[in-house]
Structure formats: C-alpha cells, structure tokens
Amino acid sequence: MAKVESPRSSAQRALSFYIHIPYCAKRCGYCDFNTYTPQELSTSDLGLITRPYVDSALKEIELAKSEVGDAIVPTLFFGGGTPSLMPSSEIARLINGVKGLFEFDANIEVTLEANPDTLTLAYLDEIRAAGVNRLSIGMQSAVKHVLVALDRTHNPENVARACKLAREAGFEHLSVDLIYGTPGETAQDWRESFESALALPIDHISAYALIVESGTKLAARVKRGELVMPNDDETAEKYLDFDASAESAGFSWYELSNWAKPGGECRHNIAYWDGSYWLGIGPGAHSYLNGRRWWNVKHPVTYQSALSEGKSPIADSEILSDENLRAEFLMLQIRMKFGIELNKLELKQQAQAKNFRDSGHIDSSEWARGRLALTPSGRLIADRIVRELMV
Amino acid sequence: MPAIPLNKAPQPAKTDPAQIRNFCIIAHIDHGKSTLADRMLGITGVVDARNMREQYLDRMDIERERGITIKSQAVRLPWRSGLDGKDYILNMIDTPGHVDFTYEVSRSLAACEGAILLVDCAQGIEAQTLANLYLAMENDLTIIPVLNKIDLPAAQPDKFAEELAKLVGCKPSDCLRVSGKTGAGVEELLDQIVAQIPAPKGSADAPPRALIFDSVYDTYRGVVTYVRVFDGKLTPREQIQMVSTGVRHELLDIGVISPEPVSSQGIGVGEVGYLITGVKDVRLSRVGDTVTSYHNPAKEGLSGYKDPKPMVFSGLYPIDGDDYPILRDALDKLQLNDAALVYEPETSVALGFGFRCGFLGLLHMEIVRERLEREFNLSLISTAPNVVYRVFLEDGSEKIVTNPSEYPNGKVAKVFEPIVKATILSPSDYIGTIMELCQSRRGTLGGMDYLSEDRVEIRYTLPLAEIVFDFFDQLKSRTKGYASLDYEPIGEAEGDLVKVDILLQGDTVDAFSSIVHRDKAYPYGVMMTTKLRELIPRQQFEVPIQAAIGAKIIARENIRAIRKDVLAKCYGGDISRKRKLLEKQKEGKKRMKMVGRVEVPQEAFIAALSTNTDGESGKSKK
Secondary structure, eight states: OOOOOOOOOGGGOBOEEEEEEOBOSSOOTTOOSSOBOTTTTTOSOHHHHHHHHHHHHHHHHHHHHHHHOOOEEEEEEEEESOGGGSOHHHHHHHHHHHHHHSEEEEEEEEEEEEOGGGOOHHHHHHHHHHTOOEEEEEEEOSOHHHHHHHTOOOOTHHHHHHHHHHHHTTOSEEEEEEEEOOTTOOHHHHHHHHHHHHTSSOSEEEEEEOOOOTTSHHHHHHHTTSSOOOOHHHHHHHHHHHHHHHHHTTOEEEETTEEESTTOSOHHHHHHHTTOOEEEESTTOEEEETTEEEEEOSSHHHHHHHHHTTOOOEEEEEEOOHHHHHHHHHHHHTTBSSOEEGGGSOHHHHHHHHHHHHTTSBOHHHHHTTEEOBOHHHHTTHHHHHHHHOO | OOOOOGGGSOOTTSOOGGGEEEEEEEEOTTSSHHHHHHHHHHHTTSSOGGGOOTTTTOOSHHHHHHTOOOSOOEEEEEEEOTTTOOEEEEEEEOOOOSGGGHHHHHHHHHTOSEEEEEEETTTOOOHHHHHHHHHHHHTTOEEEEEEEOTTSTTOOHHHHHHHHHHHHTSOGGGSEEOOTTTOTTHHHHHHHHHHHSOOOOOOSSSOOEEEEEEEEEETTTEEEEEEEEEESOBOTTOEEEETTTOOEEEOOEEEEESSSEEEOSOBOTTOEEEEEOOOOOGGGSOTTOEEEESSSOOSSOOSOOOOOOOOEEEEEEESSGGGHHHHHHHHHHHHHTOTTOEEEEEEETTTEEEEEEEESSHHHHHHHHHHHHHHSOOOEEEOOOBOOEEEEETTSOEEEESSGGGSOOSOEEEEEEEEEEEEEEEEGGGHHHHHHHHHHTTOEEEEEEEEETTEEEEEEEEEHHHHHTTHHHHHHHHTTTOOEEEEEEEEEEEOOEEEEEEEETTEEOGGGOEEEEHHHHHHHHHHHHHHHHHHSOOOSSOEEEEEEETTEEEEEEEEOOOOOOOOSOOOGGGHHHHHHHHHHHHHHHTTEEEETTEEEEHHHHHHHHOOOSSSOGGGOOO
16 A cells, blocks of 8 residues: 655645746747736736736735745745746745745755746846746757747747856756657657757756647647647657667656756655645645645636735645545656655555566566666556556 | 227127138338228227327337337227128237247237238338248238328339239239328228138137237236137136146136237137236247147147247347346346247356347347347447357267357367348349349359349348348448348258457457358458457557467457557646546546456447448348
8 A cells, every 4th residue: 555654743844835927928839838928918018917916926825824834945936837037026026925934945946947038147147146046948849840830939049048148147957848749850850859958058857748738729730630740659769769868968867757967856846746745826826735735716817816805816626535645646656766665555556567567667676676666668658557556 | 980889899708700800910110010000999999099109009119119019919909891781800910020030920920810911102012021921821811912101102002013913913903002191991901801801710619729929028917928719718717738838827817908908708719819827937938839728638739839949149248247147137037028038148258247148030139139228227248149050070079059269179070050041122223232242141042033123032042140240231231221131041051161269469359259151261350350450459568469260370460569658747737637537547447358468448349349330230120
C-alpha cells in the first residue's frame, strides 16, 4: 500500500506558492492556459490592468494567511500567461506580499516564466533584485517553420540573447522549455532545436510532446486537416533521441519531461510531484493542502470582483480519498527518476510491475535495489503502467 | 348480417363437425396476414371495435415490433354463411411465417383442412410462402388463393393472379381479391372458406386423439397447449397422456379461444382449443405429439411427430462476466416456452463463461438473443454461428462437433456437414448474380422455373454452413432486396473441411476458430488477421496474429508494440484532471478481455465476430 506522508506540524509546515499572471500579449495557437490578451480584455495597455490585479492577488494571499497560518516558503513560482510582461515593481510587490506574511526559506527558489523577446538587462536586474533567482524561458523550438506552426512570435535568436543577459544579471538557474512533435517538425528539425538548447548557458530543460488541447486554434487546424499531427512512434523517437543527447550533455532526467544539470532541478515542480503542499494564487490557480485540492474561478474579472468584495475566489474543491491519494502517489512518483520504493507497492502491484521490468520498461538494476524506476521506453508509456498498477 | 350473436353460436363440444371449417393463412411477413386476421375478428364480431388493437393475435412485443409471428394461435370464429344462411364455426389457425419454423408450420397445417394463400398483390409470392404452399399441398389442403392489399396504388392483381393460378392450378379468376385494411372482399372470403374447405372428419366414439400444434408457456397458467381433436372428445378433469413422450397429466382447464380463452365442457371431433395441465415446461407438451386419454388410450398417435432438431449453434456469453447466473436463469425461462432451444454451459478462454446454444436456424437464434437482451436486460457477445459436424477419426471413432474449437486436430478421416435445399425467388434480372453467389458457396443447381414472365424460382443444394455465414445479407444486397430465400434440411454430405484457428501471440482464441472449406481457409485467415490487426489496440509488446490449420500458419499480421502512452505535462493544475482520466481509463479496462497477456476490447470481439459487413442483418426482415 502506498504510504502518504503525514503533514508536518504546522509550525514547520512547508508551503510553496504559485502565482498566476493571466496575461499574454497574444495567444499562441496551441495554448489552452488560463490567460487573456489585451484584446480579449478590451484594453490597449496591460499596465493599466496589472496594478489592480496585483492588489487582488495580494488580498488572496492575506486571506490564505488567515486560513493557513504560519508556514515556511521553500519555492515561489510566477507562471502564466507571460509573467515577464508584468512590470518589475509589481513582481516585487507580490514577492514582498508573500514575504511579509510567511517566512521565506533561506534557500528559497523564486522562478519567473519569461518570453525571450522582451527581456532587457535593466528588467532582469530589477527582478533579480526583487528576489527572482530562476528564469524559465519559453523557447519551444529553434526552427522557424515549427515556431510558425505553433503560432509563436519570438525570434529564435532572442533565446540565446536572453540567456546571456540573464547570466549577466546574475541568475543562477536558467531553464528553457521545448516542444516536440509539432506538425511539420522533422526529426532533424527537432535535433537542431534541442542541440541549440543544450548549448545554452542553462542548467535545466523541460521538453514536452505537443498536446493538442481541444478548443485551441491548433486543434481546429488539425481537425480541418490543415496540419497533420505526427504519429506517436515518431514522437517517441524524438523523446529518446533528446533524452540520450541531454544525458551526454550533462543534463540528467529527473522527471518525465524535465532534465537538469546537478543542482538545477526545479524544486517548485518537485513539490507538485512529491505530495508537498502549495497555494495557487490567481484566477484558475490550483492549491493542495492537507489532502484537499481546490481551484479558483477562472476569469480574472470574476476573480478580482470576488476579492474586492472580500469573498473567497475558490470555485470548487475536492477532498482526496485514500484511494485517490494512492492513485496520485503512483501517478506522480512514477514520473520521477527516484521512482517508487517497491515496499510501498502491494504484492499484486509488484507482480504487475514485473511484467514491465521483463519487457524493458522498468529498470532491472534499480529493481534489484528495491525501486521501481522507469527506463526511457518505460517513461514513454508511464500512463499505461500506472493504469496497470492502479488498484 | 353474417356475424352471429356469440351466445347463439354453436357451442364447443356440441358442434357438429359438418359445421366446422379449420383453416390457416399462408403468407409472407408484411403481406398483411395479421391485418386480415384483425379484420376477420372484427367482421365475425368476436372482437368489438372498442377492444380492437393492431395485430391482435401476436402476443409478444417482439412479434408485434418485428411483424413476425413466432407462436401460432387458434381462434374460433362463428360465421353465418351468406351463401346458405347456415351457422358455422371457423377455426383460424395462425402459422409461423419463417423458414426456421417449418416443422411448426407443418403441424399447424396438419391441423387444418384448408389454407388461404395470401399474397400481397404489390409484391407477389415469396420463397417461404411458396415453400409453405408446397407443404400445404403435400398435406392435401384445399388452397384458396387470395390477393391482398388491392387498395394499394402499386397493386398489380392481374399479374399476380396469373402467378398464383399457375402455382395452385386454378384459373386467375378464382383468386379472391381482398383488402385487410379496408375490409373489401373479406366477407366473401369467409363465405368461400365455408363453401370450399371440407368439414373435418373423425370418429366421435373412438378413443380421443388430438394433435398438439402449439405449446406456449404462460407465467400465470403454466403451459398452454393448443390442439386439434381428430377423434373422440377431451373433457375437463380428465387424465390425459402424451403418446410420444408418455407423460401423463390431469386436464385442469380446457376451452376455446375466441379470441380470449373461454373454458368449455370439452372439445370434440374437428374442434380446436386449448388445454392446461399445470405443467411448467413446454418440452413436456411437444408440438406434433398426440394427446389421448389415459384411461381410454388410442392405439397409435397421429403421424408426423418429430423432435425439434437444432441446426445452428452459437456461443452466447455475457459481456459482464458477473451476469452469467442471470443468463443461465434467462435461458432456463426461455426454454419453458421454446422446446427447440437447447444449450449447455461452455467456457471460452477469450469470452469466459457462457453457453453453447442450439437453434432451429438464424432467425430463431436472433429472436432468442434479442429476447435475452430485452427481457432480461443482458448484454451479450455471440460467436459466429456454425452448424453440426459429424467427424470420423482415422481410428474409426465418430465425434459430433457443435463448437469449432472442439474440432479434432489432425487424424480426421471424413467430415460430414448438413446440406439444405434452398429455394430462391427473384426477379429474373438477378439470375446471374444469384447463381454466382450460390456457386461461390459450394452450391449445386437443382433447377429453375419461371413463375411468371419476369419472376423465377431457383433451386440449389447448399451446405447449411454456407447459408449461416452472411448468405442472406449477400443475397439481399445483390438483388436490391428483391430475392427471397427458403431452405430445408435434406441430410448431410461429406465435405473437404478444415479448422482454422486464430492465434494471438501464440495463444488460440477459441471464439475465432472456424470450420471452413479447404479452399476458403486462406481467405478466412487473411480476413480475420487483417480485421484483428485493425481492431486490437497496440500493447506494450508486439503481438503477432496468426491464422493456422493445425500447426501450419497460413496468414500472419503484426500489431507493433505501443511506443507512447503518456501525457507529457503534469503540473499542479493538471493533477486532479489527470488522476480522474486515469481512473476513468482504468474503469474502461474492465471491459477488456485477456487472451494470454493480450488485452482485447469487447468491441473488437463483437466486430470481429460479426459476419455482416453492413451491420444490419439482425434487423432485416426475412
């Protein structure tokens, strides 16, 4: 039976923060995130809406404090949307807002997602000074036609420039995001993209197979037959190709879609996967605490009006049953390099897992050491393995 | 005013045989038999307008919906002849209209002295009607040819009158013309029944002999047995005995149907009625058997009794294995009402626990399956239907095979398979394509006759196995639905047959084994392996699909191992959604069947086991 870690006493409780910045200059064709463009919000200037938005987010943080009490904050993550569109002063206000109410861990990791096109040295200096110490740069691809298919606006050369500037500004940890399996992307295109990423002065790479989310422009174009999604076998090849190259370039996988140099692992994301607690601030943000998950109303306007009336912005929540917790444990832990200790599995689950060990999807030498860890081909069918092991 | 007030009509057990006329209606489905019967009930006054409903005599929902009469009934109609002004009793014996129930039809015919040959004059005669007509003629029944639906704009009464006249051996002008719908000509028809059909003959003093022509299970009353008395008289509380089975019963109730059951003081020579003995199983009161008195038994029974013999077999399995006991109880219950249904438990590696069921034919099979699904709320998978094989091994021993997976591997000296005589009626335009179809199904042409200028009767001898495999669908699609088919078993013949097994990753999938002619083994193997490659999802390992005769592989396909089954992203907001998705997929897995280590979705079995390509065979009228 999977053991679920019991929460630590509230005095020492670790609580990560995710702060959602729900704005983008333009929506990318593949994106189904909870984000809005100035056009969608009927404004010409994001600056005009960021200040009241930050006011609301700060109110939510205060509400959270009154309910959660004391906690130590090991990680803080600005995601979006495009957080780098936010003036550095607003970033600082948010960081200080959390810091004023909760205790920051001495080694706190503060990440901000950034669009490479708009980064300047001055901006980077300012957010560095405000406490951001890790940047996650949306690179997606180094190949023009792939970026076009993804509906991305940035110039691929700007990624290298942004990394260089970030280094100059003193950022210790830099990450880029890559997407593979875009319609029209050849194996060679992908290789070109990831090789240029591996050559950057960074310590972390996330690489995701493109998911066609329903309701996106991409989904419509695929449905109309304008774009043809590559088959799963080609996408699997790309994963394996990248994994091997990343490992030999010194980036080791630590989660299914994440690779890092030693010490470069994103501690915030690890918190999601190892069952730690976190609070999500902002519209549509999810939170997890004491076996309960909840999520906020999606639209920034509804979110702000709730908070301005002093009401909770929570849309809905669920209490996780023991069965839910076991399923989540399995589904999240199996994605990690550390994997799952065999003694945390039931005998029936171990017997099922053995089949995957025999078929080369589970690492046999780790198995001998008492752990279930996936091989590269196993990671590619992780969901299937989880389904087999779910009881 | 030819209807007689019911209380003035001749009473059961007191009716002179000279006043009785027993008849049935031979007709194809949708040629309007039920509507005509409804009209007769109305005109003779046994059902008043207020209580009338469509297809009054067809009891089961399935019958009413599909327009098929499965179980025959008998209705006593009092009638004052418009020709001689005398009072008569007309017993209308309803007959099943389908190929599978030939034996039941023959017993219904045996209970009558005459038959109405009812033909839709917009469509002309169909193969099964023709077969039943021949059966009636063999039984020396007086035939009254009747053209129905004369009110239809598309009616061609003159054309089809000629066709009928030729078949029956009368003048076209002898064919009556009626409309069951409007009632036109129905009174005249009733008068002609009196005038043309002979009165029953029999000895009133002899020991009783009554022919069972139907036997129906009723939840409240137990088995209701329908009989026609040939000699003597049956009376209430009498001890009766079945001549063939020797079973003895007490008559709890006896009466006539008019059209609801009415108890009587008995039924005498020439009369038709029902018996109730409290028996719960129709197999104890079999169609074709003779009822006699226990204390005053007849020396011999009436001729023509046969045990119903299943001709087509299929495995029936519950989709949800937990439903097995429900399926068992359901079959037990259906058997109470269906002496022809046989079954025994069967285990399939692929499909789990189920039953091998034997049926009279394809329609019988469909009806049973539909009743199981509808009345017992079961979801079923059935294996492809097959026939009975008699296999002689090299050591001289004999084995009866009703399930292809039990077919012996190797060492087979000879195999015999059932053969049928098929009659196909069709517009002559389709002769070529019909012959092509029959030829490809190992048919031998028996003869061909023109019924009229542009309609032809084609006779073939065919292995029954070829008919149970989508023959009817093929025939219909090749003839734009115009051809009709009838067949009757005529024995067995040796065949050059082999068993083809289908293997998934080396394991035989018993449900897919099939006995086929040697020449068709390869196409069957290729068809099945290709189909399964499309239907079975990729697994985490490679799955070879093979077709084999014994150890010899004749076809092979491969399902490559799945390479990718994971969602790349899983951050805070994705966790709930992803867990719910996995839980849902896990639920879906319960509908998978395991063949060795290979997961096969139920849908794949269902699709692979369906013989029809257009997916509508089950609903087509036959």
